[in-house]
Amino acid sequence: MPVVKALPSEASTIPGPDPRTRTPRVKFPPGACDCHAHVFGPQSRFPYLPNAAYIPPDALPSDYVRMLRTIGCERAVLVQPSIYGTDNSAMLDAMRSGIFPFRGVVVIDTGISDRELEDMHSTGVRGVRINIASTTPGLTLDAAWRLAPRLKALGWHLQFFLDIRMMPDVEERLGKLPIDIVIDHFGRVRAADGLDAPPFQALLKLLRRGNCWAKIMGPYFLSDRKPDFPDVTPFARAVVAAAPDRVVWGTDWPHPSGRDLMPNDGTLADLLVDWIPDEAVRKKVLVDNAARLYGF
Numbered sequence: 359m360p361v362v363k364a365l366p367s368e369a370s371t372i373p374g375p376d377p378r379t380r381t382p383r384v385k386f387p388p389g390a391c392d393c394h395a396h397v398f399g400p401q402s403r404f405p406y407l408p409n410a411a412y413i414p415p416d417a418l419p420s421d422y423v424r425m426l427r428t429i430g431c432e433r434a435v436l437v438q439p440s441i442y443g444t445d446n447s448a449m450l451d452a453m454r455s456g457i458f459p460f461r462g463v464v465v466i467d468t469g470i471s472d473r474e475l476e477d478m479h480s481t482g483v484r485g486v487r488i489n490i491a492s493t494t495p496g497l498t499l500d501a502a503w504r505l506a507p508r509l510k511a512l513g514w515h516l517q518f519f520l521d522i523r524m525m526p527d528v529e530e531r532l533g534k535l536p537i538d539i540v541i542d543h544f545g546r547v548r549a550a551d552g553l554d555a556p557p558f559q560a561l562l563k564l565l566r567r568g569n570c571w572a573k574i575m576g577p578y579f580l581s582d583r584k585p586d587f588p589d590v591t592p593f594a595r596a597v598v599a600a601a602p603d604r605v606v607w608g609t610d611w612p613h614p615s616g617r618d619l620m621p622n623d624g625t626l627a628d629l630l631v632d633w634i635p636d637e638a639v640r641k642k643v644l645v646d647n648a649a650r651l652y653g654f
Contacts, residue, residue: 363555364641365435366611367401367402368401368406368413368567369413370413370414370415371412371413371414372413372414372415372538372614372617373415373616373617373620374414374416374420374501374545374612375417375425375611375612375613375616375620375623376416376420376620376621376622376623378622378627379424379425379428379429379622379623379624380385380428380611380623380624380625381429381562381624382429382430382620382624382627382628383628383631384403384627384628384630384631385430386429386430386431386627386640386643387547387640387644388432388530388645389429389432389433389644389645389649389654390430390431390432390433390645391432391433391434391435391574391607391644391645391648391649391652391654392426392429392431392433392434392607392608392609392611393434393435393606393607393608393648393651393652394435394437394541394542394550394573394575394576394608394609394610395422395434395435395436395437395608395609395611395612396436396437396438396439396449396610396611396612396614397417397418397419397422397436397448397449397452398414398415398416398417398418398439398441398448398612399414399415399416399417399418399448400416400418402481403448404442404445404447404448404451404541406441406442407441407442408509408587408597410440410441411440411441412614413441414441414612414614415456417611417612418543419452419457419458420433420457421612422458422611422612423457423458425579425609425611428623428624429609429623429627431625432459433458433459433460433461433648433649433652433654434458434459434460434461434649435460435461435462435463435484435608435652436449436452436453436460436461436462436463436510437449437462437463437487437517437542438462438463438464438465438487439614440465440489442465442466442648443496443612444465444466444496446462446464446466448463449464450462450481450483452625453482453483453633454481454567459481459654460482461482461483461484461510461652461653462478462481462482462483462484462487463483463484463485463487463509464478464483464485464486464487464515465486465487465488465489465496465497466486466496466497466505467497467501468497468501468504468505473510473604475508475509475546476512479514482649483514484513484514484522484652484653485509485514485515485516485517485540485652486502486509486515486516486517487516487517487518487519488502488503488516488517488518488519489519489520490518490519490520490521490525491519491520491521491546499531499532502516502535502605502641503535503608503626506535506536506537507536507603509515509536509537510536510537510538513653514537515538515540515571515651516535516537516538516539516540517540517541517542518532518539518540518542519542519543520539520541520545521546521549522541522544522545522546522547522557522558522560522561523546523548523549523557526556526646528545528561528564528647529560529564529567531533532564532570533564533567533569535569535571538569538570538571538651539570539571540567540570540572540573540606540651541570541571541573542570542572542573542575542576542608543573543575543576543579543610544558544561544572544574544575544576544579544590544593544597545558545559546580546581547562547580548580548581548591549580549581549587549589549590550581550589551591553592553593553596556594559601560594560599562596562597562600565597565600565601565604566600566601570601570604571601571604571605571606571647571651572597572601572604572605572606573605573606573608574594574597574598574605574606574607574608574633574643575607575608576608576610576617576651577590577621577626577629578613578615578616578617578619579615582619584619584621585614585621585625585628586625587624587627588632589645590629590633591629591632591633594629594632594633594634595633598634598639598643599632600635600642602639602642603646603647605643605647606643606644606647606648606651607630607643607644607648609623609626609627611623630643630644639647
């Protein structure tokens with residue numbers, strides 16, 4: 359049997375997640391889903407892009423599942439991070455491992471074949487992420503229009519990582535796509551700008567379209583006020599009020615953008631009591647909406 363030589367690893371440039379996940383005070387309903395997380399490594403098997411924007415420590419599927427069980431999630435969605443580009447191997451390997459009920463959101467290019475898409479679908483992929491916030495390999499917005507019919511035929515969606523402050527015409531550019539779309543990280547608005555700021559109002563207007571979803575997640579993108587990020591609460595409530603049937607929640611584990619604001623995932627889970635005070639609506643976001651979007 360041939361010996362596979364491990365590739366050399368690069369030193370981490372960002373911290374890993376808090377390994378001491380606190381048990382939340384709030385109990386999640388059965389079927390609760392973490393709809394946004396990443397897995398990294400082992401780097402010796404899954405190398406990052408040359409000149410990757412950051413190098414994370416290994417954040418393995420087993421570590422992630424341990425966290426999920428502590429906070430009470432029974433399902434999860436893995437999202438391809440930018441530092442792997444269009445090589446989805448690490449994520450697909452985790453999904454095929456069978457250690458947890460996973461779905462996935464991949465990064466692809468327009469040259470992908472129907473057979474590759476079908477293989478990904480059988481593995482549990484249900485969406486494609488487009489990163490407009492940074493220059494990484496993957497689809498452009500123009501390419502998304504061409505690919506949308508193929509993805510829609512599979513029942514997939516397009517997920518966008520973007521800075522809505524840099525895209526004042528976001529409704530015009532995204533709202534008319536002929537497929538369901540998902541905006542993650544609150545569109546990277548800033549809490550200090552206030553609820554009435556044009557970028558956040560543009561996000562709410564987009565969310566009122568029947569094909570637009572949002573992930574309420576990553577409070578450290580909006581605020582520096584750790585650990586509870588209280589100034590994010592009105593933004594989360596406004597998003598849920600705009601589209602209660604089209605909102606899902608995610609931890610963003612292992613928080614590659616958390617850095618100095620690294621949260622404890624138990625604390626993030628407890629924020630949902632403030633973000634979604636109504637228990638029935640909270641169940642809708644954690645269970646029903648996620649099941650519908652990702653086909654659980």
